[in-house]
Amino acid sequence: MNPSDFHVTRTSAVTKIAVVCGAIALIILILAPYWAGRADMRLMGELFLYLALASLWNLMAGYAGLVSVGQQAYVGFGGYMLFALTIFGGVHPVGAIVIAGVLGALIAVPVALLIFRLRGAYFAIGTWVIAEVFRLSFAQVSALGGGSGSSLPVGIVRSLAESRSGREHLSYWLALASAVIVIASVFFFLRTRNGLALSAIRDNELAAGSLGIDIWRTKFVVYIVTAALTAMIGALIFLQKLRISPDAAFSVNDWTAFVIFIVVIGGIGTIEGPIIGTLLFFALRETLADQGTIYLMVLGAVAIVIMLKAPNGLWGLIRSRFDLELFPLSYRVKIDTSKEKD
Amino acid sequence: MEWLNAVVQGTLLGGLYALFAAGLSLIFGVMRLVNIAHGDLIVLGAYLGLTVTIILGLHPLLALVIVVPAMALIGYVLQRGILNHTLGKDILPPLLVTFGLSVIIQNALLETYSADPQKMNAGALETASLSAGGLSVGILPLLTFGIAIAVIASLQWVFYRTALGRAFRATSDNQEIAQLMGLNRRHIFGLAMALALGVTAIAGIMLGIRTSFDPSIGGGRLIFGFEAVIIGGLGNLWGTLVGGVILGVAQTIGAKIDPGWQLLAGHITFLVILAFKPNGLFPRINE
Amino acid sequence: MAEPILKLGDLDAFYGDFQALYGVDLDVAPGEVLAIIGANGAGKTTLMRSISGLSQNAAEMVQYRGEAIGALRADQVAEKGIALVPEGRQLFPSLSVEENLIIGGQIGRKGPWALDAVYKLFPILKERRHQQSTSLSGGQQQMVAIGRALMANPDLILFDEISLGLAPIIIKDIYAALPGIIGEGMSALIVEQDITKALSVSQRFYCLQEGRVSLEGASATVAREDISRAYFGVE
Numbered sequence: 001m002n003p004s005d006f007h008v009t010r011t012s013a014v015t016k017i018a019v020v021c022g023a024i025a026l027i028i029l030i031l032a033p034y035w036a037g038r039a040d041m042r043l044m045g046e047l048f049l050y051l052a053l054a055s056l057w058n059l060m061a062g063y064a065g066l067v068s069v070g071q072q073a074y075v076g077f078g079g080y081m082l083f084a085l086t087i088f089g090g091v092h093p094v095g096a097i098v099i100a101g102v103l104g105a106l107i108a109v110p111v112a113l114l115i116f117r118l119r120g121a122y123f124a125i126g127t128w129v130i131a132e133v134f135r136l137s138f139a140q141v142s143a144l145g146g147g148s149g150s151s152l153p154v155g156i157v158r159s160l161a162e163s164r165s166g167r168e169h170l171s172y173w174l175a176l177a178s179a180v181i182v183i184a185s186v187f188f189f190l191r192t193r194n195g196l197a198l199s200a201i202r203d204n205e206l207a208a209g210s211l212g213i214d215i216w217r218t219k220f221v222v223y224i225v226t227a228a229l230t231a232m233i234g235a236l237i238f239l240q241k242l243r244i245s246p247d248a249a250f251s252v253n254d255w256t257a258f259v260i261f262i263v264v265i266g267g268i269g270t271i272e273g274p275i276i277g278t279l280l281f282f283a284l285r286e287t288l289a290d291q292g293t294i295y296l297m298v299l300g301a302v303a304i305v306i307m308l309k310a311p312n313g314l315w316g317l318i319r320s321r322f323d324l325e326l327f328p329l330s331y332r333v334k335i336d337t338s339k340e341k342d
Numbered sequence: 343m344e345w346l347n348a349v350v351q352g353t354l355l356g357g358l359y360a361l362f363a364a365g366l367s368l369i370f371g372v373m374r375l376v377n378i379a380h381g382d383l384i385v386l387g388a389y390l391g392l393t394v395t396i397i398l399g400l401h402p403l404l405a406l407v408i409v410v411p412a413m414a415l416i417g418y419v420l421q422r423g424i425l426n427h428t429l430g431k432d433i434l435p436p437l438l439v440t441f442g443l444s445v446i447i448q449n450a451l452l453e454t455y456s457a458d459p460q461k462m463n464a465g466a467l468e469t470a471s472l473s474a475g476g477l478s479v480g481i482l483p484l485l486t487f488g489i490a491i492a493v494i495a496s497l498q499w500v501f502y503r504t505a506l507g508r509a510f511r512a513t514s515d516n517q518e519i520a521q522l523m524g525l526n527r528r529h530i531f532g533l534a535m536a537l538a539l540g541v542t543a544i545a546g547i548m549l550g551i552r553t554s555f556d557p558s559i560g561g562g563r564l565i566f567g568f569e570a571v572i573i574g575g576l577g578n579l580w581g582t583l584v585g586g587v588i589l590g591v592a593q594t595i596g597a598k599i600d601p602g603w604q605l606l607a608g609h610i611t612f613l614v615i616l617a618f619k620p621n622g623l624f625p626r627i628n629e
Numbered sequence: 630m631a632e633p634i635l636k637l638g639d640l641d642a643f644y645g646d647f648q649a650l651y652g653v654d655l656d657v658a659p660g661e662v663l664a665i666i667g668a669n670g671a672g673k674t675t676l677m678r679s680i681s682g683l684s685q686n687a688a689e690m691v692q693y694r695g696e697a698i699g700a701l702r703a704d705q706v707a708e709k710g711i712a713l714v715p716e717g718r719q720l721f722p723s724l725s726v727e728e729n730l731i732i733g734g735q736i737g738r739k740g741p742w743a744l745d746a747v748y749k750l751f752p753i754l755k756e757r758r759h760q761q762s763t764s765l766s767g768g769q770q771q772m773v774a775i776g777r778a779l780m781a782n783p784d785l786i787l788f789d790e791i792s793l794g795l796a797p798i799i800i801k802d803i804y805a806a807l808p809g810i811i812g813e814g815m816s817a818l819i820v821e822q823d824i825t826k827a828l829s830v831s832q833r834f835y836c837l838q839e840g841r842v843s844l845e846g847a848s849a850t851v852a853r854e855d856i857s858r859a860y861f862g863v864e
Contacts, residue, residue: 022445065433067433067434067437067438069378082394114613114617115616117620120376120433120437121375121376121436122572124437125378125564126616128564128565129565129569129609129613132605136609137606140602144486252561257441257445260441264438268434293450296445296446297446298555300444300445300449301446303441304424304443304446307428307434307435307439307442308424308427308428308439311435312432313573322444325442370644380796439789464800504800508724508731508732509732511721511723512721512723512724514723518683520732521682521703521708522683522712522713522715522737523704523735523736523781524704525735526704613709
């Protein structure tokens with residue numbers, strides 16, 4: 001076989017089909033205000049926000065090996081920044097979302113410097129301590145309602161759009177955009193040099209170090225970027241809720257437990273995993289949510305079983321059976337079959 | 343005098359935190375497992391204590407006779423049934439599985455006992471106190487502190503003076519070679535978790551006598567225990583007691599300044615120590 | 630020949646994902662000292678791991694006193710009476726010298742070996758018994774490792790590269806002590822890079838090359854050139 005008979009590529013027929021299907025789906029989703037009901041749009045908006053949170057958590061835990069159980073710190077921080085900036089700074093809500101991201105990155109720097117001293121599982125609990133510090137600190141700020149929280153003034157809500165449906169459409173599109181932006185950022189980040197370094201770290205930290213990859217710096221960058229994007233999503237979440245309180249903003253169940261289940265069930269360390277996980281999570285929630293505590297116990301049990309029996313999640317099962325990859329990340333060797341008979 | 347009082351109360355509170363931490367420290371020492379469900383298991387211990395006191399009409403301290411072995415059994419079964427399957431080089435499985443366990447335990451307690459705060463009734467013990475030179479010290483906090491010292495001394499003795507402790511240390515050093523000595527590490531880990539949850543049962547009952555509790559408070563207890571372990575230094579049981587005391591004193595002094603500052607002062611003290619002494623004050627294990 | 634104490638039949642074994650042994654047949658007679666020689670990567674360590682239960686295989690591939698033990702865990706194999714002196718000594722650093730020895734005997738098999746007997750064999754260990762095992766010299770650590778295996782009173786003892794990383798004079802001492810150790814009616818399997826040493830203490834030898842037995846025979850009579858051919862695979 002000549003060297004020219006095969007080439008290395010990332011794309012395959014499946015990824016090309018996936019791009020086309022994805023584009024069509026995206027157009028349909030963008031047009032949702034014209035075909036979906038008010039409740040459906042609300043649900044989809046929430047779904048997109050969870051998808052974004054899950055993709056970010058997956059980037060940290062699945063690729064960078066930074067398992068955090070304290071991402072609610074940045075969700076709540078973003079939410080509170082939205083309230084503070086719009087109420088006291090007179091900033092337009094959309095501008096406040098962007099600024100919340102910048103502030104999230106800034107606050108994440110000293111946090112990372114501290115908790116990066118903890119290894120592995122202790123890092124995880126350290127992130128939780130940070131989230132508690134955030135929660136307790138914001139509960140001390142009486143201007144933002146202290147422990148009982150506050151609501152977004154009507155004037156600020158109106159500044160988004162005059163009509164109720166106008167506001168609903170805008171927040172739907174913002175949620176959709178955040179999911180698309182996060183997934184696209186994760187995808188393109190993983191294709192950069194730093195992204196490849198991440199995969200190298202995940203596969204073998206020692207080997208990655210000996211290849212001259214600065215592991216600490218790469219993890220640091222991932223942590224900061226994730227914090228910024230998580231804070232922006234947090235701002236968006238509380239722009240939809242219109243009310244914020246320390247317990248809701250820094251809830252470990254809402255912003256970390258559910259997100260972890262989504263990623264674990266869908267498949268950690270893949271871009272597709274969080275997407276499948278989010279769809280499944282919402283399907284489960286919509287059918288079982290009135291079971292309350294039972295539903296949560298089932299969720300916990302499913303996550304444990306998946307972790308023990310199929311650690312690569314549902315997407316891992318699908319991929320190993322059909323050798324699929326919707327997002328072209330790994331390289332494949334293609335043999336040019338037309339020349340093979342030579 | 344008020345400040346001195348705060349320091350004394352905080353020190354005694356530290357005994358409770360050391361009890362929270364001892365099980366966590368033991369498990370990490372033997373199998374490098376960090377159990378996210380640890381706080382919920384403490385709360386489970388409290389609820390088991392409550393159930394025993396109500397059904398059998400026992401004093402909470404007597405309930406220990408039943409709850410400690412019950413929790414130890416739960417620990418052994420949990421370890422052999424689930425947690426042993428998560429141990430390996432990858433830290434994700436144990437972390438996520440114990441996280442799932444945490445959610446399950448919390449919601450099972452919610453389902454069984456509702457979200458209403460509960461408390462164990464220890465009778466006169468709760469209000470009895472000693473007075474000396476203007477200081478008033480509750481008997482219960484004093485007892486808790488004494489139990490913490492006794493528990494840590496016993497764990498220390500088990501670890502360094504018994505065949506079981508030798509097996510723990512050998513397995514912790516090198517699992518494969520320990521197997522060659524005829525030690526089945528799955529069984530050894532099961533015993534370690536049994537011992538840890540026995541201690542956790544004591545922690546749960548002392549917690550349940552001291553304050554009211556509900557199914558949601560596990561996370562907070564995990565964090566206190568974790569902070570005590572890190573402040574004291576990984577793998578050092580006496581260090582864990584010191585860590586608990588530092589945390590307790592920081593909290594009572596914080597509360598003295600402003601009631602809203604109690605928990606915050608504890609966390610901030612922890613973060614400051616982490617910043618200057620990342621391996622804790624008295625580290626044993628170099629990770 | 631008497632019924633073998635250990636018999637490997639068509640043993641295929643893996644080191645991680647790689648197959649390291651291909652159809653190895655081998656037997657050890659009671660009281661016999663057998664040497665396993667071979668270059669790095671020939672499969673010697675995998676052989677030791679397979680016998681001791683650190684890697685599991687199909688049960689019937691490893692037979693001990695007529696019992697299929699290939700699928701047992703290491704702790705179960707140890708209880709049957711097989712002890713391993715692992716490559717690189719691998720003492721327990723958190724245990725003192727004496728605790729290392731005691732834990733070796735904690736299976737509770739009856740026999741001549743106890744703390745006193747080990748201290749008689751290696752008197753220096755008695756002086757050092759309360760020290761941390763890692764504070765000893767390499768040679769002394771090797772004595773602890775050998776003593777630890779003896780404490781289990783095994784019927785079959787496996788020595789994996791006991792001369793590795795030790796000074797020649799220490800190696801000489803340890804090999805001088807070996808007949809006294811094995812003389813108590815034990816069988817032994819010695820894996821060794823130093824062919825001369827291995828042949829001098831053994832009755833028979835097997836040579837491994839790329840996972841297969843390339844030569845076997847009596848240690849006293851084998852020709853040097855046959856060994857180097859079997860060892861390096863040079864024709």
